[in-house]
Amino acid sequence: MASSSTNLNAQSKFDVFLSFRGEDTRTGFTSHVVEALRRKQIQFFIDNEELRRGEEISPALLSAIETSDISIIIFSKNYASSTWCLDELVRILDCKKRNGQIVVPVFYKVDPSDMRKQMGSFGEAFVHHERIPCEVRVQKWWDSLTQASNISGFHDSRSFRNDAELVEKIAEDISKKLEDLADPPNFDGYVGFNSQIERIKSLLCLELDDVRIVGIWGMGGIGKTAIAEAVFHQISSREYSNHFDGKCFMRNVKEESRKMGALYVRDEAISRVLGESNLKIGTLTINSYIWKRLRRSKVLIVLDDVDDNFIQELESLVGQLNLYGPGSRIIITTRNRGVLGVNSIVYKVKGLEHDKACELFCRKALSRKNRSDDLLELSKKVACYADGNPLALEVLGSSLRQKSKKQWYNKLHDLTLISEPRIYKVLKISYDELSPKHRKIFLDIACFFKGEQVDNVTRIQDKPTSLRYELEFLADKSLITISYKRLQMHDLLQEMGQTIVREESEEPGKRSRLWDHEDVYDVLTKNKSKLFVRTKQRKPLNNIKYNPIRYPLILFETFT
Structure with missing residues (x-):
């Protein structure tokens, strides 16, 4: 019935409500939309036949419509022949008017103009509906169809080569809209x-x-x-x-x-x-x-x-x-x-004043129970090396949280050795303190996975659950963030990570990672090194053409 939730009490809350004509699309197009939403971990409501017994729309369906952020309406050939679908449509557009609910129409193998003009299957359906004694109800259906036909949405015959491409675009659009609503x-x-x-x-x-x-x-x-x-x-x-x-x-x-x-x-x-x-x-x-x-x-x-x-x-x-x-x-x-x-x-933008810089640093470095005078004094000295830069302050502070006083003094000693450019070196110290495993993950994100969905990244790993813990560790160190279910990294940290890889060798073919399309092409066509794709199974790439559009997330490792 719904992704991750089947409880339809008054507290139910869904990202998306799906309205569609079951006999037209339930086992075909709609099922593909459902799977695409599920892959993106979008909470959706889709009815089953049990809820469609009787003449009136069920309270469960009404509740699902009312508590959804977005409604996807899949208009198909026989959509208007169902009084249930039309009642859903009326309620959805009412929620759009009252609550600002987002409505995304999908015109699947139908023309919106037929809906406005009551032509084709839509006209045939309303010839039948005119026999219904309640004229007000029929007029609401007609008005709602006309209104929905004028809402910008998706048309399967425009700009899409096939259903798979259309479904993917719908899922991407819904995901972006939900991000905006967050x-x-x-x-x-x-x-x-x-x-x-x-x-x-x-x-x-x-x-x-x-x-x-x-x-x-x-x-x-x-x-x-x-x-x-x-x-x-x-x-x-x-x-x-x-x-x-x-x-x-x-x-x-x-x-x-x-x-x-x-x-x-x-x-x-x-x-x-x-x-x-x-x-x-x-x-x-x-x-x-x-x-x-x-x-x-x-x-x-x-x-x-x-x-x-x-x-x-x-x-x-x-x-x-x-x-x-x-x-x-x-x-x-x-x-x-x-x-x-x-x-x-x-x-x-100005750097933080010294007192604000110390305040931000202490928030990251010290717990409320561990704010002794000597550590507060040390904080002022350490914070000076960040030059009021919030990112450097957060990374520095996170690296010292729950550390001993001796480790604080060691950090301060390392900072005194830094020459210009100061900020880069401050950030590099936090990278150097990572374990080899965490360095590897940090560099992978810097080179390949910034902006990618966490689920997509963990899915290609041998131990997804373990990787999630490692990502949380890096987030605790302020080296990455996880926002809207995506991996994010400040561009300064990303540049630092990519610089570390570039400094491994002047020759791209001898570096541990390749992410630049031109470097990949040069190594594949000119370099004699063997190139491996890092996946669950390591396989050499022999005599292939690299297409950066088709393979944007391949992790390349080089072995001489």
Whole structure:
């Protein structure tokens, strides 16, 4: 009936409710959608025949609709012939109106225009329904079908080669929508950021109807993403007086551009703010139809961690302020001041003041029961070496938690030996203290798995449960985070990990890991080393062509 839950009391809560015509799609298309949702660990409700006895929709179904965040409606040939389906549709659209429930229609082998005009199988169904004595009920069905046909959704005959591709896109779209609906992070622990968050909000001038771009600029680990995330959640929340027609927070633009291409990231941002799940522009020039839609929309866009490789796409997104509707706001975080154009208002993020730096460090390093005067004094000395950088403070503090006083002094001695660049060396000390097993996992994440779902990573390992414990260990050390069920790592830590691998040898073929597509290609075509794919079974790659699009998650190890 539902993934991970069959209890239908009043407290039930589902991510997704599925409405569909059983005789059309239950054992076919709908079953594939169900499996795709289950793979992504999305909690869904799907009815069984036991709930469809009698003339009226059951309380269990009503409860499931009411307590779901999203409803997927699969319109098929005989959908309108079922009074149950039509009653579900009426209730779903009522929840959309009252509670803001997200509705995702899927037009499976039907034309939305047939729904609006009562043609084809939909017209035949309503000829039969006209015999029902309750005209008000029939009119509600008709109005709901018309309304649903105008909601942006998925059409199986447009842009999709087969059902498998359509199902995957639906699951990806639902997953992204649920991420957007997730409770915002708790920013109470963001020591020293409140004043900077308020400063960014003041620069945005939300009370004005102009289109405004604010660039958040600063070194790695200084807190740019945290500040942007806090501002995004605060000004886009329902409690805030401001209202945006569309919004999106594009994380890790640099990393995603490297993996998927800069145009893909640009198109994804436009897709999200317009609410289009499968929009593909594919060129730097934005066509007039998309342009007109954007100009009618008041949008909020955050582009996180933008670098030089995204400049052309950034120009097509924000080069012309009249591309968006009045009141639109765009926030860009970057380490490179040069990517922020003349239209941007630039804010440079400051390091934490000494007292705030010590406070953040102590939160990570000391328990409430272990705050002796001598350790507090040592904390002040150690914290100085982080230069007010929040990432370095968190990593340093986490590495000293529950350590002896002698270990604290040893750490302080190591820090005194550091020359510039200081932040990198501070972070490197925490890596050096890891066991060989944890170093290996850290480097794998830095080279291959940043942004990947935890389940996908653990699934390819010999001991998934053991790996989860190791990931939690690294998270406790502030070397990784697990957010929205995905592995995340600060780009400064990722760069450190990739630098460690590059320093193993000047020749890519002699390094322990290969993740850059050009390096992989060069080694496969020019290097005489044997190349192994690290999987549950180690197999040499002999005379194959490497396709980075088809095999994006292969872990390459080299053996000479």
